[in-house]
Amino acid sequence: MSASTTLYNKYRPLKFSDIVDQNHIKITLQNELVTNKLAHAYLFTGPRGVGKTTIARILAKAINCSQRPAEQFEPCNECSNCLEVNQNKFLDLVEIDAASQTKVEQTRENIIAAARVSASAGRTKIFIIDEVHMLSASSFNALLKTLEEPPAKVIFILATTEIHKVPETIISRCQRFDFHRIGVDDLEQWLAIVCQQEKVEYDQAVLKLIAKQAEGGARDALSLLGQVLSLSENKVSLDQASLILPRSDLSVISELVAYLCKQQAAPAIELLNKSIDEGIDLVQLVKEMIDYLRQGLLLKLNSNQDKLRYDLDKVYLKILREQVNKTELANILLMLDTLLEKFGQIKFSVIPQLPIELAFVIICQSHLSAAPLAISSPLTPEKVLPSKEEIKNDYLPSDQNITIHKTTTNTTATSIPKPMDQVIPTEEITKKKINISWQDLPGKWPEFLAELKKYNHSLSAIAQICHPIKLVDNELIVGFQYSFHQEAMSNIHNQNLIEVALKKIFNEDIIWRPIVDQEYEQREAWAAEINNSVSSDSSDSVDVAEAFS
Ligand SMILES: [Zn+2]
Structure with a gap:
């Protein structure tokens, strides 16, 4: 018996608390045991090695434990029934590996006929x-x-890693x-x-490496630990672990x-090759690296939340945060996309690292849109929304028959905010005079959205939730409101489509x-007004992801 199976057998849980x-599963089953309201059939589904058959055995043991008080759920692990289950000798626990007994004759004989034979008293x-x-x-x-x-007096516990292959009629008969x-x-x-119980010294980094490698499976984690321990009886060092565990280095990745x-x-290609030479x-x-970037993506999308779990060390999480803050979402998407594509080519490549080298070049060569403009100083709500008097005097469109007023009954003056001087970008941009003014925008905005929808539904949907702020020439x-929308609407391809639509509706190069x-919410009224005047079409399924491509 190898060291890993020894360890696995030794630490296989014998009771719920192990x-x-x-x-979520333990609590429900424990409650059923205590209240004696057990189901006739259970269905355990989930990835391999996460405890399905282990919990099934503990449940079987608890049900048959002769010393378990009615108000408790844990099996005693001392009575003859418990001991027999632990030693795989309990005759009224029948374990069947369906993979080796797929035929109906086997099911009839080993399950159905056997179920008719009563259990011992x-x-x-x-x-x-x-x-x-x-x-x-x-x-x-x-x-x-x-x-x-x-x-x-018969209970079935079905376990599967592929629930979609189990007929619905079976699933509906089971507590899942x-x-x-x-x-x-x-x-x-x-x-x-x-490790503490085995009295071995361990390097925390190795345990993290094993835990990650096991991909959520307790059985795999213990097997890997057993393999590492088999190299040296009482020490788990990173050097030894690297002989067995596929090793990479976060410092290289970052x-x-x-x-x-x-x-x-x-320099990226140089570092890649140096690392490969070093083993x-x-x-x-x-x-x-893909996992690292994925976590970067999650950080980028939830920059103000710590709800997501990050598996990185604190040191690298800090580095990743800094990298993400300085990098546009589009750039992270490009890195992930390119690496995912090239990763699949490694095994077919004459030079294994070539696809990844190509990925690095593609990522670095790709044209990325310029850094987003930001409003330099936050605006107070008073500055954002002009008074009704101001609007009446200066900003109400002269043509009162525009669409927005026809279709909306409760138009308020504040729905057309005053353009703000504070948001003018500081850099000089080539501009030209056009025959469109700020006041012309609301009336034709629904037409623009409809036009854009012809080219791309999701672009039009995202455009609906933006607020025009100012027209400078x-x-x-x-x-x-969100940088991922802003970035999606800034990429060259999408920008071209939008400008074509603007040209068509306003007859000008806009x-x-x-x-x-930063003041998005104060401008909600504007968008609400526009959306009211756009005829809603519920049959359209809007795929926002489309706009990010
Ligand atoms: Zn017992």
Whole structure:
């Protein structure tokens, strides 16, 4: 028996409280045990190695434990029934691997006929059918009849990693529990406890590496730890672990990303090759780089929240935050997109690192839109919304028959805000005089949105939630609440489409200039007004992602 299986057997949970995570499932089952309201059939679904059969066995043991007080849920692990379950000798616990018994004859004989044979006095017969999705259609049909009219004192626990292959008729007969991957932090803590009990020294970085590598599976995590321990009985060092665990180095990854952010392909390629020469696993490195960038993407989208769980060390999380703050969303998307595409080409490449080198060059060569404009000084609401008098005097359109007034009954004067001097970008932009004024915009805005919709639904949808802020000669400054919208509306392709639509409706060359608007919410009235005048079309499914392409 190898060291890893020894460790796995040794630390396999024997009671509910030993199980890492899956609290939502434990609590429900424990409650059913205490109230004696057990189902006839359970369906456990989720990834491999997250505790499905382990919990099934503990449940079977708790049900049959002869010393369990009615108000408790944990099996005693001391009575003869408990001991027999732990030693795989309990005759009324039948474990079936459906993958090796797919035929209907086997199902009839080993499950259905066996279920009719009563359990020993005072016991409940438990069938654990693992990988149940492997059963044939006729096997499922045969099983269904038994699930519909279950024999007394029989409980079925079906487990599967592929719930979509289990017929709906079977699922609906079972109480279903969805197991999830175990969090890296939980796995890491659990591995530390195992190390302490094994009295081995450990490097926390190795445990984190194992926990990440196990991808949420407790069984894999323990197997990997066992393999690392088999190299040296009482120490878990990073050097040893790197012999077994695919190793990459976060410092290399963050340095590579830093080069790519600065569009420096040459030093990035140099560092990549140096790392490979030093023994870093290319596939693992790129995988972790994609993971690193993905976390950067999540940070970018939730910059004010800490709700998401980040698996990075604090040091690297800080570095990543800084990189993300200085990098546009479009740039992060480009890096992820390119690496994901080129990653798949590694195994077909004569020179394995060539696709990744190409990815670096593509990322650094790609034209990226200029840094977004920002409003330099926050505006107070008083400055943003002009008084009604001001609007009446200066800003109401002279043509009172424009669409916006025809279609809206409760038009208020504040719905057309005063253009603001404060938002003029400081840099000089080539402008030209046009025959369109700010006052002309609201009337034709719905037409513009409709025109844009012909080219791209999602662009039109995003344009609906922007607020035009100011028209400076032929440059139209529009505000968005979120930078990801602003960036989507700034990319060259989308900008061209928008400007074509503007040209068609206003018959002028208007420059589209999206900004992130710190005062967005104060301008809500404007958008509400416009949206009211756009006929809503509920049959359109708007795919916002389309605009980001
Ligand atoms: Zn017991």
